[in-house]
Amino acid sequence: MAGLRDAFRLDRLFPSLAAGLVSGILIIVLDISLAALLFSGEMSGRVSQGIGLTLFGSMVIGTVVALTSSYAGSVASAQESPAAIVSLMIAAIVAGTSATAAPDTRLATVVVTIALSTCVTGLFLLLLGALKLGSLMRYMPYPVVGGFLAGTGWFLALGGLSVMVDAPLSLTDLSRWLQAELLVRWLPGVLFALLVLLASRRYRHFLIIPSMLAAAVALFYVFLWVSGTSAAQAGAQGWFLGAFSSGGLWRPVVPSVFAAVAWPMVVAQTGSMGTVMFVTAISFLLNAGGIGVTVRQDLDLNRDLKSLGVANLISGLGGGVAGFHSLSFSALGHRLGVDSRLTGLTSSLLCGVVLFFGAPLISFLPRFVLGGLLLFLGLSFLVEWLVDGWFKLSRADYAIVWAIMLVMGTIGVLEGVGLGLALAVVFFVVNYSRADVVRHTLSGRTFHSTVERSRLYRQLLRQKGDWLYILELQGFIFFGTADKLLDAVRRRLDDPTLLALRFIVLDFRRVVGLDGSALLSFEKMKQLAEARDVVVVFTGLAPRVERALKRDVLCEADAALWRTFANLDHGVEWCEEQALHTFEEVGLAADYRTARRVRAASLARSALDALLCILAPEGDADAPLDVSDIAACVAEYVEWLDVAAGTYLVRQGEALRGLYIIETGGATVRLDGPGGDAVRLRKMGAGAVVGEIGFYLDVPATASVVVDQPSSVAYLSAEKLATLEAEAPASAAAFHKLVARSLGERLSSATTTIEALMK
Numbered sequence: 001m002a003g004l005r006d007a008f009r010l011d012r013l014f015p016s017l018a019a020g021l022v023s024g025i026l027i028i029v030l031d032i033s034l035a036a037l038l039f040s041g042e043m044s045g046r047v048s049q050g051i052g053l054t055l056f057g058s059m060v061i062g063t064v065v066a067l068t069s070s071y072a073g074s075v076a077s078a079q080e081s082p083a084a085i086v087s088l089m090i091a092a093i094v095a096g097t098s099a100t101a102a103p104d105t106r107l108a109t110v111v112v113t114i115a116l117s118t119c120v121t122g123l124f125l126l127l128l129g130a131l132k133l134g135s136l137m138r139y140m141p142y143p144v145v146g147g148f149l150a151g152t153g154w155f156l157a158l159g160g161l162s163v164m165v166d167a168p169l170s171l172t173d174l175s176r177w178l179q180a181e182l183l184v185r186w187l188p189g190v191l192f193a194l195l196v197l198l199a200s201r202r203y204r205h206f207l208i209i210p211s212m213l214a215a216a217v218a219l220f221y222v223f224l225w226v227s228g229t230s231a232a233q234a235g236a237q238g239w240f241l242g243a244f245s246s247g248g249l250w251r252p253v254v255p256s257v258f259a260a261v262a263w264p265m266v267v268a269q270t271g272s273m274g275t276v277m278f279v280t281a282i283s284f285l286l287n288a289g290g291i292g293v294t295v296r297q298d299l300d301l302n303r304d305l306k307s308l309g310v311a312n313l314i315s316g317l318g319g320g321v322a323g324f325h326s327l328s329f330s331a332l333g334h335r336l337g338v339d340s341r342l343t344g345l346t347s348s349l350l351c352g353v354v355l356f357f358g359a360p361l362i363s364f365l366p367r368f369v370l371g372g373l374l375l376f377l378g379l380s381f382l383v384e385w386l387v388d389g390w391f392k393l394s395r396a397d398y399a400i401v402w403a404i405m406l407v408m409g410t411i412g413v414l415e416g417v418g419l420g421l422a423l424a425v426v427f428f429v430v431n432y433s434r435a436d437v438v439r440h441t442l443s444g445r446t447f448h449s450t451v452e453r454s455r456l457y458r459q460l461l462r463q464k465g466d467w468l469y470i471l472e473l474q475g476f477i478f479f480g481t482a483d484k485l486l487d488a489v490r491r492r493l494d495d496p497t498l499l500a501l502r503f504i505v506l507d508f509r510r511v512v513g514l515d516g517s518a519l520l521s522f523e524k525m526k527q528l529a530e531a532r533d534v535v536v537v538f539t540g541l542a543p544r545v546e547r548a549l550k551r552d553v554l555c556e557a558d559a560a561l562w563r564t565f566a567n568l569d570h571g572v573e574w575c576e577e578q579a580l581h582t583f584e585e586v587g588l589a590a591d592y593r594t595a596r597r598v599r600a601a602s603l604a605r606s607a608l609d610a611l612l613c614i615l616a617p618e619g620d621a622d623a624p625l626d627v628s629d630i631a632a633c634v635a636e637y638v639e640w641l642d643v644a645a646g647t648y649l650v651r652q653g654e655a656l657r658g659l660y661i662i663e664t665g666g667a668t669v670r671l672d673g674p675g676g677d678a679v680r681l682r683k684m685g686a687g688a689v690v691g692e693i694g695f696y697l698d699v700p701a702t703a704s705v706v707v708d709q710p711s712s713v714a715y716l717s718a719e720k721l722a723t724l725e726a727e728a729p730a731s732a733a734a735f736h737k738l739v740a741r742s743l744g745e746r747l748s749s750a751t752t753t754i755e756a757l758m759k
Helices: 002-006 010-038 041-068 080-096 103-130 142-165 171-177 180-202 208-227 231-236 255-260 263-267 270-295 301-317 327-335 341-357 367-387 395-410 413-434 455-463 479-493 516-531 543-552 556-561 568-585 592-603 607-615 627-635 692-697 718-727 729-757
Strands: 076-078 323-325 438-443 468-477 503-514 535-539 562-565 639-643 648-650 658-672 678-684 704-717
Touching: 010 041, 010 076, 010 080, 010 142, 010 208, 010 327, 010 341, 010 367, 041 076, 041 080, 041 103, 041 301, 041 323, 041 341, 076 341, 080 103, 080 142, 080 263, 080 270, 103 255, 103 263, 103 270, 103 301, 142 180, 142 270, 142 367, 142 395, 142 413, 171 180, 180 208, 180 367, 208 367, 270 301, 270 323, 270 327, 270 413, 301 323, 327 341, 367 395, 395 413, 413 479, 438 479, 455 568, 468 479, 468 568, 479 516, 503 516, 503 543, 503 568, 516 535, 516 543, 516 556, 535 556, 535 568, 556 562, 562 568, 627 729, 648 658, 658 692, 658 718, 678 704, 692 729, 704 718, 718 729
Parallel strands: 468 503, 503 535, 535 562
Antiparallel strands: 076 323, 438 468, 639 704, 648 704, 658 678, 658 704
8 A cells, every 4th residue: 555655646646647537538438439349239229238337347447456466557447359259249149039038138148148257257367366377378379369369350340330330230231331321420430440540550659549539529529510410410310329317327237137137048158258268368468468568567467367357256246348457558657657556546436437427428429439449449450460460470370360360250259269279289280390309410429428538449439430329309209300300310320421320329308298109200210220230329318208218119128229328428428338348349350550559558557658658649750758668757756546436536626736647446527516416527437637627727626526436546746747847857748748638639529529519
């Protein structure tokens, strides 16, 4: 309530009242137009009660929303989109009611149908807000919403023309509408609607519409004065809605009304009531998004849904029409510099005054103005989605908009929306199937695990890398994308320019799900792998994806054909280990030069010898020292340590005081998170150098290095390295060169991987 008291400050009071008065006047005129739409044709004699229902709905909904909404400047009222659906319901009731039925039966059935549709809408909105599902309705496809709004615009446009002449528009009697008697009734309204539409699209000032309404009414009375026609004569000629009594317009829904209701006709409108329910929810969320953008404030959608649900429920109990927030009226106060609850309360109060005391004034509003306002609203929807939509929508989405509108206009609302949803799904499947489910295609040449290996092994993995085929998958895998994935595997298996495959790695880290048809493609892939002696490795499987694959693909009966790992790094590590084992047993026997270097490494006296032997450039005749001499020299300055599993060689964030060279065993480089979680960055084995980057850059360690098995390491401290540089500068320089070569090769490998990921 503090916000409401603040609205009565003088600097905020008058702008709030001005915005509320302008909004209230427009809401009243719109409500009268909606009532004329609802109670047209055979029900036109009851239009005064229809005006009472629309004004009552605006008064109640506007008051509740103004007091409880998350945005203080919210203005709400009965709205045209649900009213358009309700008008179809009323037309169906009138058409289905026997001509001999009592007038009270028809009226009671119509009023109760309106009340029930609004109550059901209120309960639905309340449920959405209570379950915090405010964002759920935003998943409705955009072209379906646009098609529905275009269809709503069509109904409003036809309804506006019908209001002008007090007769339904039919394609069978278009010639009658061109006769002078009817032409003079609807032509001024059409001109008025077109002028308002052009002006509102050209100018964005909030006074454009109210000033043009006032000008149209004034010109009408000037015409009557010039032609010498009295208001009574104009009313007799059908220029007004009718003469209303001086009493109140609203008649509450009392229990006695239910006895006169034709309940089968009410039940027959259940589907349309559901349409009103969804239309109101979607329209509100669209308007709420627009309000948030306009006022630059995030609205609490769940709170507003509950507020709107209560408002519609109370309105429905009194027979009011469903409604929600108005984008233009809610933005009006903000444009005047105030966001005040007084704006919505003022417009609601004005609706209440007219509802209970203003019936005589309504009698003097000309039909062509009210019908023209409805026509303007309808044309606004049609122009936005059928004209502007051509420039802002894809051709497929634009076709959906047209299809929905045509089906809504010729068959029915539910059929149109259903067709639109079906078309949206079909287009989505077609478009999504064109998207590549493979995010990246890699091989053993371009991607390696984080295991730190010797230079020799790194060379081997690069040279023989075509044995490994890595596919990083993404999105949802279904029949359209799964077939493309299977074709990619077939092409790789049949490529004669590359080495025969041994491993196919499928990374599912970015896969959100798969359907049953995709399982068949993976089963076929496994059959291809069996025929070519290839192992399929699955990594990064989400639990539900793994459960689906276990039904038909990951079978224990053929477990030799597949493997699963928690992530891509561990999967590739396993493939590399299998490949290196094969290279050592078979592949290297025919490679004299590589075999010679492997023998040299194996005959070295220590891991330090092996490291230097492997790092040394092949055939470097100009090297100042032999590798064994370098190793022997450096070995005099290192300290040999036996460390247990779990020992930290390097702690993240601490300064590095030397280098470690692993002789036997291994260690893991990991990034420690603030919550105690750790991420593996690299795995290091015998011959690996530890801490060289931080040591050479003289910066704290960016990660921890933990021994993961009992190991033997050589420790070269900064002091010992300085002594080596002073006493044996040639050996020290050669050692630095070899370590730099190792770092350079690691950087080159990372660059190659990055280049592959960017393709």
